[in-house]
Amino acid sequence: MQEKGISVSLQHLTKSFGKGTGRVTAVNDFSFDFPAGKLTTLLGPSGCGKTTVLRCTAGFYEPEQGDIFIGGQKINHLPPYERPTGTVFQHYALFPHMTVYENVAYGLKIKKRSEKEIREKVSQGLSLLQLSGMEGRNPNQLSGGQQQRVAIARVLVTEPKVLLFDEPLSNLDAKLRVYMRGEIRALQERLGITTIYVTHDQEEAMSISHSIVIMNSGKIEQTGTPWETYRQPQTPFVAEFIGTTNFLKGEVTQVDKHSIKIRLAGTEVSAFPKVPFTVGDKVLVVLRPEMIRFSGKGGPGTLPGRVQEVSFLGSLARYGIQMDNGDRVQVDEPNPKEFRNKGSSVSLTLDEEAMHLQKIS
Amino acid sequence: MSQLRREPVVLLVTFLTFGALLYFVAYPLYAVFRESVMDDAGKFVGAANYINFLNSEYFRQVFYNTLFTSGVATVGAVLIGLVFAYGMTRIDLPWKWLFMITSVLPMITPPFINAFSLILLLGRNGVVNIFLEKWLGFKFVIYGYHGIIFSEILTTFPLAYLVLSAALSGLDSTLEDSAQDLGARPLGVLFTVTLPLITPAILTATLMVFMNNLSAFGAPALLGGGISVLAVESVVQILGVLDWGMGTTLSVVLLIPSFLLFYFQNWYRSKRSYVTISGQPAHTEFRKTSWKIKGPIFAFCLLLSVIILITYVIIVVGGFSRVWGVDSSFTLIHYRLVFTNTLRSITNSLVLSSIGALLATLLGLLTAYLVVRRVFWGRRLMDFLGTLPYAVPGTMMGLGFVMAFNKAPLILTGTAFILVLDYCIRRMPFGLRSGVSTLKQIDVAMEEASADLGAPWLTTFRKIVLPLMKPAFIAGITFAFIRAITELTSTIFLVTPRWRVMAVDIYNMVESGALGGAAAMSTLLMAIVTLVLVIIYRATGATTSMFRM
Numbered sequence: 001m002q003e004k005g006i007s008v009s010l011q012h013l014t015k016s017f018g019k020g021t022g023r024v025t026a027v028n029d030f031s032f033d034f035p036a037g038k039l040t041t042l043l044g045p046s047g048c049g050k051t052t053v054l055r056c057t058a059g060f061y062e063p064e065q066g067d068i069f070i071g072g073q074k075i076n077h078l079p080p081y082e083r084p085t086g087t088v089f090q091h092y093a094l095f096p097h098m099t100v101y102e103n104v105a106y107g108l109k110i111k112k113r114s115e116k117e118i119r120e121k122v123s124q125g126l127s128l129l130q131l132s133g134m135e136g137r138n139p140n141q142l143s144g145g146q147q148q149r150v151a152i153a154r155v156l157v158t159e160p161k162v163l164l165f166d167e168p169l170s171n172l173d174a175k176l177r178v179y180m181r182g183e184i185r186a187l188q189e190r191l192g193i194t195t196i197y198v199t200h201d202q203e204e205a206m207s208i209s210h211s212i213v214i215m216n217s218g219k220i221e222q223t224g225t226p227w228e229t230y231r232q233p234q235t236p237f238v239a240e241f242i243g244t245t246n247f248l249k250g251e252v253t254q255v256d257k258h259s260i261k262i263r264l265a266g267t268e269v270s271a272f273p274k275v276p277f278t279v280g281d282k283v284l285v286v287l288r289p290e291m292i293r294f295s296g297k298g299g300p301g302t303l304p305g306r307v308q309e310v311s312f313l314g315s316l317a318r319y320g321i322q323m324d325n326g327d328r329v330q331v332d333e334p335n336p337k338e339f340r341n342k343g344s345s346v347s348l349t350l351d352e353e354a355m356h357l358q359k360i361s
Numbered sequence: 362m363s364q365l366r367r368e369p370v371v372l373l374v375t376f377l378t379f380g381a382l383l384y385f386v387a388y389p390l391y392a393v394f395r396e397s398v399m400d401d402a403g404k405f406v407g408a409a410n411y412i413n414f415l416n417s418e419y420f421r422q423v424f425y426n427t428l429f430t431s432g433v434a435t436v437g438a439v440l441i442g443l444v445f446a447y448g449m450t451r452i453d454l455p456w457k458w459l460f461m462i463t464s465v466l467p468m469i470t471p472p473f474i475n476a477f478s479l480i481l482l483l484g485r486n487g488v489v490n491i492f493l494e495k496w497l498g499f500k501f502v503i504y505g506y507h508g509i510i511f512s513e514i515l516t517t518f519p520l521a522y523l524v525l526s527a528a529l530s531g532l533d534s535t536l537e538d539s540a541q542d543l544g545a546r547p548l549g550v551l552f553t554v555t556l557p558l559i560t561p562a563i564l565t566a567t568l569m570v571f572m573n574n575l576s577a578f579g580a581p582a583l584l585g586g587g588i589s590v591l592a593v594e595s596v597v598q599i600l601g602v603l604d605w606g607m608g609t610t611l612s613v614v615l616l617i618p619s620f621l622l623f624y625f626q627n628w629y630r631s632k633r634s635y636v637t638i639s640g641q642p643a644h645t646e647f648r649k650t651s652w653k654i655k656g657p658i659f660a661f662c663l664l665l666s667v668i669i670l671i672t673y674v675i676i677v678v679g680g681f682s683r684v685w686g687v688d689s690s691f692t693l694i695h696y697r698l699v700f701t702n703t704l705r706s707i708t709n710s711l712v713l714s715s716i717g718a719l720l721a722t723l724l725g726l727l728t729a730y731l732v733v734r735r736v737f738w739g740r741r742l743m744d745f746l747g748t749l750p751y752a753v754p755g756t757m758m759g760l761g762f763v764m765a766f767n768k769a770p771l772i773l774t775g776t777a778f779i780l781v782l783d784y785c786i787r788r789m790p791f792g793l794r795s796g797v798s799t800l801k802q803i804d805v806a807m808e809e810a811s812a813d814l815g816a817p818w819l820t821t822f823r824k825i826v827l828p829l830m831k832p833a834f835i836a837g838i839t840f841a842f843i844r845a846i847t848e849l850t851s852t853i854f855l856v857t858p859r860w861r862v863m864a865v866d867i868y869n870m871v872e873s874g875a876l877g878g879a880a881a882m883s884t885l886l887m888a889i890v891t892l893v894l895v896i897i898y899r900a901t902g903a904t905t906s907m908f909r910m
Contacts, residue, residue, distance in 0.1 A: 060538055080541040093539040097557045106553075107543035158543060 005037025005194040006071040006084075006161045008057070013066035015052050026052040028218035030066070039188045039195040041205040044215035045241070050198045053215075054164050057196065058087045070162060086160030090167045092151040094139040100126070100150050101135035107158035125153040128187070145176050152184075156191075163188070163195040169204065181208050202242045206230065214238050230288075232274075232356050239286045239356075246292070246329040248285040249360070252277045262357075265303045266325045269350055273357045282360040289318070289332035291351040294340070302347040305329075307340050321346060368818045375731055379739065381724070382746040385786055389761025390753065396764055397609040410610040420594070424614065427590040430506060430581065431574035434513035438570045439563065441514065441665065442521025447551075448658045450529040452650050455659065463666035464522050466673065469890050471847035471864060472516040473579020474883045477871050478672040479503050479512055480583060481679050481880070486686025488675065504586030512580040515669060517573050521566040528562030529555070547654065561629070568626040575619050576754030578850040583871060591615040592756045596853060599760065609764075612757040623752035673887070679880030686876075695881035703866050703882065710846050710863040711889070713777055717784025718841035724785065725792020725837060726830055730822070732793075733800040734808070744793075751790035755850025758787055763854050775857045783851050788841035792833070799833040800826075832901075839897045843890050 013030040016023055027049040034040045042050035055061045057068055059080035068075050075083055095103050104125055108118045126132050129149040139147055148168060155163065165184070169177045185208040188195050199205055205212050206226040214221045214229060214237075222229055222238045233239035236247065250264030259270050260277050264285060277283070295302045305323040312318075317336035321329050331348065340346060400406045414420045445464055448454050467475060482489045483503035490500040503511070536558065540550045556563075578592040585593065591611050598608035680696065682689045699707075728747045732740055750758060762783055766773035773779040807829070811821040827834070849864045856865045863886050870879035 058538075058542060060541075080538070081544045081546055085542065087539065087542045089535045089539060091533070091535060093533065093535040095536060095540075095554060095558075106540070106545075110544040110549065154543065 005192050007036045007069070008034040008162055008194055008196065009069040010034075010053065010057065011067045011069070013053065013056060013063050013068070015049075015056055015061055015063045025218055027056070027063070030215075030218070030220060032213055032220065032223065034194060034196060035211060036194050037192045038210035039185065039197055039208060040211045040213060041197045041199060041209040042213050042215060043199060043202060043205040043241075044221075045200060047217075048215040049218040050200075050215050051166055054087075054166055054196060054198050057162070058085050058164050059083045084161035085164055086155035086158055086162070087164040087166060088148075088151050088155055088168050090170060092139075092147045092168075094147055094150055094154075096139055098139075099135065100131070100137050100139070100142070103139070103150060104154045104157055106154065111158070121157045122153075125157040128156065129153045144172050145180060148172065148180060152187075160193065163193050165195065165197040167199050169199070170201070177204070184208060206242070214241060216241075231354065233286055234358070236284070236358070239358075244289055244330055246287045246289065248287065248327055248329070250283050250285055252279050252281040252283060255279055265323045265327055267301060267303055269301055269355075270352050271355050271357060272353055275357075275359075277357075277359070284358040284360050286356040286358060287329070287350060288354070289330040290316075290334065291354045292329060292331045293349050293351070294331070294333065295347045295349045298347045302349050304345065304347055307342055307344050307346060310340065310342060312336070312339075321348065323348075371735065371818050374727070375735065375737060378724070378728055378731060379743055382728070382743060385782060386746050386749055389758065389765040390749075392764040393609045393612055393757055393761045396605055397613050400606060401604075410606045411614075413607070414610055414614060420611070423589050423591055423594045423611075426506075426588050427575065427592075427615065428618070430509045430588075430590060431513065431571060431577065434510045434517065434574045435567060435571040437510065437514040438518040438574075439521045439525075439567050441518040442523075442525050442566060442570075443563070444658060444661060445518070445522045445665075446525035446529050447555075448662055450526050451555075452655055452658060454655065454662065456663070459666055460662050463669045464519050466519075466669060467516045468519045468523075469843055469847075469894060470673070470887050471579065471849060471867075471883075472512070472577065473583060473849055473864075473868060473871075474676065474847075474887070475516050475672055476508075476512045476580040476583040477867070477879060477883060478676045478679075479508060480871065481675050481685060481876065482672070483508075484686075488686070491686065504584055506588055508584035508586070509581045509588065509590070512584055513574045513577060515672070516580070517570045520573065521570050524562055524566040524569065525559065528559040532558055547650070564629060565626065568622050568629075572619055572622045572626075572752070575622070576615060576756065576850065578756060578853070579868065582868075592754060592850060595756050595760070599854070609760060612754065612760055615754045616752075616757055619754055620752050676880050676887075677884050679876060680882075680884045682877060682880075684877065685880070692877075695877040698878055699881045699885060703861070703863075703878075706861040706863050706866045707885070709777070709780075709860060710886075713780045713862065714784060714842050714845035717781045717845050718788060718838050720781065720785040721788035721841045721845075722792040722834055722837040725789040725794075726796040726827075726834060728789070729793050729796025729800055730826060733797055734805065747793040748790045750787050755787065755848070756854075759783060759851030759854035762786075762851070774855075775859070777860050779855050780852065780860060780862065783855055784841070784845040784848070787848070787851060788844055791840055791844075792837040795833045795837055796830060799830050803829050835897065835901055839893065842893060846889065847886065 009032070011031050013027055014025070015027045016025040018024050026047075030049070030053055042053055044050050052061060056063050059075075059078060059082075063076075070084060095106070098106070101122060104122045105118050108121060113121070122135070123132065126134065129152055131146065131149055131153060134142070134146065134150070139150070142150065151168070168184075169180055172180060181204050184197075188208075197205075197209065209226055211223060211225055212229050213223045216237055221241075222234050224232070229238060230242055233242065233245070239245040239247070248264050250262040252260055253263050253268065254261035255277060259272050261268055262271055262283060262285065271285070298304060303323055305321040307319055308322045308328070309320040310317060316332045316334045317339065319331040319333065319340065321331055323329065329348070397410055398405060398407055400409065445460065449457060449460060449464075454460070480503065481487060483501060484490070485500070485502060487503070490502065494500050532555070536554055537550050540554045541547070545553060576592055577590070578596065581588070581590040582593045582596075589597070591614060595608045595611035595615070598604045598611060602608075679685055681691050681693070683692045683694070725747065728743060731737075732744045732747070753761075762779055763774055766779055766782075773782060803826075807825055808821050811825045812818075816824070846862075847864055849868055852862055852865055853868070856862060863882060867879050867882050867886070870876070870882065
């Protein structure tokens with residue numbers, strides 16, 4: 001069943017910690033409207049402020065400045081137990097002195113629901129997370145993945161309007177992480193609850209989010225869909241944080257109606273920018289490793305270089321190429337048919353339509 | 362754990378340590394037991410003394426008094442400690458620095474000084490009573506059950522506070538966050554999540570405080586009035602009535618509940634099932650608590666702190682008053698007398714406590730090393746013997762030393778050695794326990810690396826192990842010194858006119874009514890202890906950890 005999700009809006013949120021010279025501003029004038037009923041990820045390196053934003057929304061921190069709106073209502077003054085939010089913590093925070101059943105029933109008991117209703121809801125919640133039969137277990141008898149699911153079930157049975165995930169998968173091993181994030185995504189789409197998800201893992205963010213908010217040092221660097229943030233990174237930080245990137249510096253030599261020509265790495269290539277450029281502009285060309293291909297022959301529009309290192313990663317071969325003009329690029333070749341050895345000469349072509357350009361001022 | 366049994370030095374050290382523990386811990390206790398089953402002529406009479414004890418209505422009353430006063434005091438101390446701990450770790454109280462001081466003060470001063478100050482305040486000529494009589498026409502005299510209980514609560518709640526605040530600070534705060542997130546109000550969180558999770562700590566605190574109060578001597582002796590408890594009665598029987606049989610019997614009877622608590626404490630510690638899943642505790646900010654909750658807690662802590670401060674201030678004042686309760690003019694005569702008549706006691710206390718503390722810590726750490734790093738027959742026994750003095754009431758230990766070492770092969774009674782021995786043995790368990798926990802955190806690979814590089818065992822011990830145990834060493838020796846110099850319960854048996862110590866002198870002065878002198882000397886003792894702590898704190902920076910055992 002689809003519920004229409006509730007809106008969450010943060011306006012000019014600012015939060016600092018510490019006193020005197022040790023005072024740190026974790027979040028600086030953060031404003032964002034989280035799309036209702038969708039999963040938005042706050043993504044960024046450690047210390048960027050994403051967890052602080054989440055905890056302010058949950059009510060564990062009081063911001064110095066700014067307002068928090070849920071469903072159009074300002075909730076700044078509400079303590080956590082009065083907010084319609086439900087948080088899934090990084091280390092699960094399961095009550096060790098209670099069984100799985102008691103953990104999941106906790107929120108309902110507080111709402112003073114009847115025993116019958118609690119039992120129904122708990123068993124519904126557990127089966128939704130494939131935990132039926134675990135009611136009598138203690139948290140320390142469960143695996144990491146199971147603990148994670150109990151933590152989610154515990155929050156879901158209280159029917160929160162907003163779901164908050166604080167790096168929930170960082171303690172799980174790689175395969176389980178991939179599996180669980182798929183489960184979380186499916187769950188969210190099915191229930192349609194507005195969700196804010198915090199992680200530093202950009203692959204995770206890309207795979208489950210409807211929108212991503214990339215943060216750095218307390219501020220927003222860029223917001224957008226996974227597609228937009230990957231293919232059109234607006235700052236070098238975003239380009240480097242999401243996926244791997246190659247940066248090539250070039251200069252605009254010609255401007256036509258729908259395309260421009262750029263001189264870089266000793267040759268001239270075409271590009272199709274979304275913003276206007278003028279001849280002589282310095283540009284930073286942002287290219288993902290898979291946007292560079294090996295060309296059989298040399299010639300105009302190809303970039304000559306030499307293989308410095310090569311590694312085989314199973315589904316692709318990863319090359320570090322030293323260009324003739326000194327630039328270094330990483331090239332990923334999916335489904336490699338042959339190996340190019342260290343030291344061999346190569347010619348590269350760029351996927352001109354995928355190239356993203358940033359003006360260098 | 363490596364077994365380098367081929368090293369003769371280690372074998373010798375192990376053997377010597379074992380021997381020392383057997384001779385200086387087990388033997389004195391045995392001596393007390395033995396005396397309790399003999400009559401005055403030295404003939405074996407079995408359980409005769411114990412039967413007399415059970416038959417005597419007076420002694421039975423003494424036994425109930427002991428359990429009653431220490432039980433009630435324990436409940437009070439733990440509750441107060443809990444309120445303090447919760448206030449300091451979970452609520453944004455104002456003036457926390459004050460509460461921090463007043464919660465630690467009673468730990469570094471002799472408990473009997475607190476009893477003494479209550480006499481100055483609420484004794485027959487107590488300051489408060491003088492005013493009460495003048496204005497309201499009655500006196501509230503502190504002697505009796507209520508005096509003992511009140512004094513014991515004031516002096517032992519810091520222990521409960523330290524244990525509980527450590528537990529509360531160590532709790533993963535996301536558990537309480539999560540409870541609030543699920544809708545529980547702060548009080549609900551306290552009762553459904555916080556308290557259940559610190560139940561082990563509450564139990565530990567209760568056991569420790571109970572053991573402490575059970576064997577208390579100073580407070581009941583000074584404030585009991587007509588009421589006697591086992592520790593006091595055994596001293597009376599030995600030093601007053603000269604009935605060694607009965608005195609030792611009472612000591613042994615006191616040992617029973619104390620030992621049961623000790624055993625239970627150990628068993629419980631090993632049984633603990635749920636450990637909060639660690640990981641970095643999330644940064645919990647003190648969310649502003651409403652004054653509805655904050656107010657009463659603040660008022661309570663403030664009231665208690667004021668009471669404690671008054672008890673210390675009054676002693677300082679008492680040292681400068683001519684005749685307490687009668688003539689309160691300022692005088693330095695008491696201090697003059699202290700520095701002339703009792704100068705010997707002061708130097709004795711300083712020197713003997715220092716030596717005793719040093720030996721206690723060395724022996725404790727050495728034993729800790731052997732117990733943790735070596736495997737040998739009797740290892741468990743060595744661990745037990747090293748910790749045993751903690752479970753034995755001070756009176757019994759003191760008695761044991763007197764009886765074991767007043768005849769061949771080693772006659773120590775009447776000398777300074779027996780005092781040093783007493784300090785050493787009674788304070789060793791702390792060094793042992795803190796040594797054990799420190800060693801468990803030091804990777805044995807370091808010693809293996811040292812051996813691999815060619816160092817014999819003694820070198821490794823000197824150059825690698827001891828330096829790494831420095832924090833335990835410093836904490837151990839400081840704590841041992843403070844407890845030694847303020848010690849009364851066992852020292853009271855061991856002093857002689859030639860070898861007196863400050864604690865016993867103060868006690869005697871209070872008993873004989875020389876309140877001014879007692880106050881002056883008490884102030885001096887507190888000053889010494891504070892000075893030692895300040896020096897250590899300046900030198901290292903770590904203080905509170907040393908009070909937890």
